[in-house]
Every structure is written in structure tokens, then in C-alpha cells.
Amino acid sequence: MATSVNGFSKLTKQEKIAWLASHHFKNKETGIEILKQYWNSDIKLQRLHDEFIENTISNFYLPLGIAPNFLINGKYRTIPMAIEESSVVAAAGNAAKFWQKRGGFKAEVLGTEKVGQVHFIYAGDVDKLREFFSQVQPKLFDATFELTENMRKRNGGITAITLRDKTEDLQHYYQLHCTFETRDAMGANFINSCLETIAKAFEFELKSSDLFTPREKDIQIVMSILSNYVPNCKVRASVSCKIEELRTDKNMDPLDFAHKFVRAVEIANIEPHRAVTHNKGIMNGIDAVVLATGNDFRAIEAGAHAYAAKDGRYRSLSQASIVDDVFTFSLEIPLALGTVGGLTSLHPLVKLSLEILEHPSAEELMEIVATAGLAQNFAALRSLTTEGIQKGxxxxxxxxxxxxxxxxxxxxxxxxxxxxxxxxxxxxxxxxxxxxxxxxxxxxxx
Structure with missing residues (x-):
């Protein structure tokens, strides 16, 4: 029976498991045996896994599969995918095989700008605040000079700090909206450190300024945090071919197939119930590569779905068209990814996955991940509009x-x-x- 426990985090691993078995396992010995069955026999490696998170009791494995034959921008890629769902890896591989004979995938990074914000409450004169911000803005950059030194050497760093008035949405609410370039790093820790430094400098300068009355100096910094919504850190992946080249073994005329395929995407673009499942299929491919390369799939998911609803209605992330007898299928999606830092240099399988991908830059990884999402979407829609999804x-x-x-x-x-x-x-x-x-x-x- 479940019960509360004090000081659980201070218990040893063995003590945590013993407590868990006593209070939650119907068969204590079997439960403990299952947990230990998934421990790594290499003590050093197991200790590494134990230290990734808190209160570790075992490892929860996902299969790591391979989807070969991805021709992306004229170069073949073998893509590692970590996922438990049946048919995802096979579907991605089939889509890759299909398109390698039709020119392959094209991918292009449209932007790499990351976002972070300092959220604060200010009840004073907005004109004073704007005047103050114009004066203090250079000091905010100066305050982060040491923090950004290494990133600036790689042509990254803070690209802009702007003041945003959000009082129409929430009384007295303002933001310092900051944009960043983090090169091959995802940059979460870098961004958050910069934001907290900016917030302290901003509050100090405001309270020291002669522009404000004592009451106006009573601002409240609510929080300083990066945003996982990065609409300007975006990549586009696409495939195209003449209609006749769409002829497959699915016993359907290629023109009929193309029109039915486009109609399926149009339905996902106007019907949210379909769009959610449609986009989930895209994320099957994307999340699997994001996981395999040690990136944050939850951040990617949140940002992607926010982007799908950017105009106030949840829509398809992919688009399809027929123009002048040419079929085109494409995907635009925000992807904030990194190939250095975090688990990329710690997790042995993550390092191996990046090696399989031939050590891509962050921008190359964006292209690869978006392509995997497009391939997965193509495979799903191809099945749905021909023989149905369940057979495969x-x-x-x-x-x-x-x-x-x-x-x-x-x-x-x-x-x-x-x-x-x-x-x-x-x-x-x-x-x-x-x-x-x-x-x-x-x-x-x-």
C-alpha cells in the first residue's frame, strides 16, 4: 500500500528499492529481480545512468533502430531512431527507399534564433519605463559579457533584447524579450544563465535610476526562463516528383493517388481532430531521432504543436500540392536542437548515434530530424489513402x-x-x- 516517506532522496539505491518493494510490489522478490535485470553490468556505466536523474532505481530501455537509405541534399544518411511503437522505423525506411529513386529529400534551415524572456510586473508610468530601457539596454549586454564570451567566439550569443508591453493581456505585465544564437548547442543552460543575469542587472539599474518614484521602483521579477516556442529556429524538408513517378504497387493510378494524398493533407489542415493525429505521426519520426541524439523531445513536441496553432487554429504541420503535373510534399517545423553539451557527450548510445549520423552540426541535425518527420508522415498518408493503416x-x-x-x-x-x-x-x-x-x-x- 502506498504511503508517504521522509528523506527518500537520502536513502541508498538499495534502500529505495527495498522501500518500494515493501509498499508497492505484490511479489517483492520478482519486482526487485525485474529492476535489477535492467541494470548495466558495467558498474561505471550504470553509475553514469544513475546520475542522469534523481532517485534512480533501474533503466527503462527503448529499442534503438536504424532507418537507412535517406538521401538528403544529395548525401546518404543512416538515421538512428529510439522508439517503442511498431512500424515507425520500417515506415521511415520504406519512405526513404521510395524517395531515393525520385531525387531524395531536400532540406533547408530557415533560421536558428532561440528565445528567452524576463517576465516582470511594473505598475508605474510606461513612458518612463521605455525611456529607461533605451538607456539601460547596453548595460544589459555588458552584464552578460563574461557569460557570452565563449559563445561569441563561435559567432553566437545574445542577438537582441527588447521591451514588450503585455499589459493588454495582463495588468502591469511586461517582458524583456531576448533572442540568442547558440550554434551547435541547444543552449538551454546558457540562455537561462544569461536571462537571470539580465534580470538582476535590469532590476538593479531601475532601482538606482532617478527616473522613477520610490513606488515605481517596486518592480517584481516574476521569472527568467527560455521559451521552447522558437518559430524563428525553423527548418523545411520537402520531396517532389512528376505525377507519373508516383506510380507504386498499391494498385492506384498515380494521378488519383496524388489528388487523394493532397486531399488528406487538406483535411488535416482544417480539421483539428485529424490534425492532431496527423501531426502525431510526424512526431513519431521526429521524436525517435531527437531521443536517439540526446535532445529534449518534450521541448520539441511543445514547440511544434504551438507552431501548428500559430494562427489561432490547430493545423497540419505538412503541406502537399500539385502544380504543373508536379507533386510536392513539405514540412516546416521549429526545431531547437544541439549536437554538443547535455547528454550528447555523456550517454554512450547518444554519442554512437551522432557518429552514425557522421557528427552533424546542429543545423544538419535539424535537416535530418525534419526529414525523418516528413518521411514518417508520407508513409502514414500513403498507407491511409491506399490499403489502410492497419495492414502494415x-x-x-x-x-x-x-x-x-x-x-x-x-x-x-x-x-x-x-x-x-x-x-x-x-x-x-x-x-x-x-x-x-x-x-x-x-x-x-x-
């Missing part, structure tokens, strides 16, 4: 069902062959499994 998905899900049923390797081989050209359902697999089991049991001598 359930083929990949077949092994999960068989593992749940405790199938032997021989039985798995039989079912893979049996359902090769059939649409799979959970019910049919169980029925066939039970029938096969009864047949096998009947052949066993009594």
Missing part, C-alpha cells in the same frame, strides 16, 4: 501479440508466414494461435 501496422504488431501469448520461435515463424498476405487482427491471431496449440497438443502422446 498490424504486421509489425504481430510479434508483440505473439510475445504476449508466449509463442515459441517456431510458432513465430509459422505466424509470420501465415499472415504474410493477410490483414491481421488481434482476434484472428489469438484464434489461430489457440487452434495451432490444440493441434500440437493433440499430437502429443497421452
Amino acid at each position: 501496422h498490424m504486421k509489425m504488431h504481430l510479434l508483440n501479440i505473439l510475445n504476449h501469448l508466449g509463442a515459441t520461435p517456431k510458432q513465430k515463424a509459422y505466424f509470420t508466414s501465415h499472415f504474410k498476405n493477410k490483414t491481421i487482427s488481434h482476434k484472428e491471431v489469438i484464434a489461430e494461435f489457440n487452434a495451432l496449440k490444440e493441434k500440437d497438443d493433440a499430437q502429443v502422446p497421452k
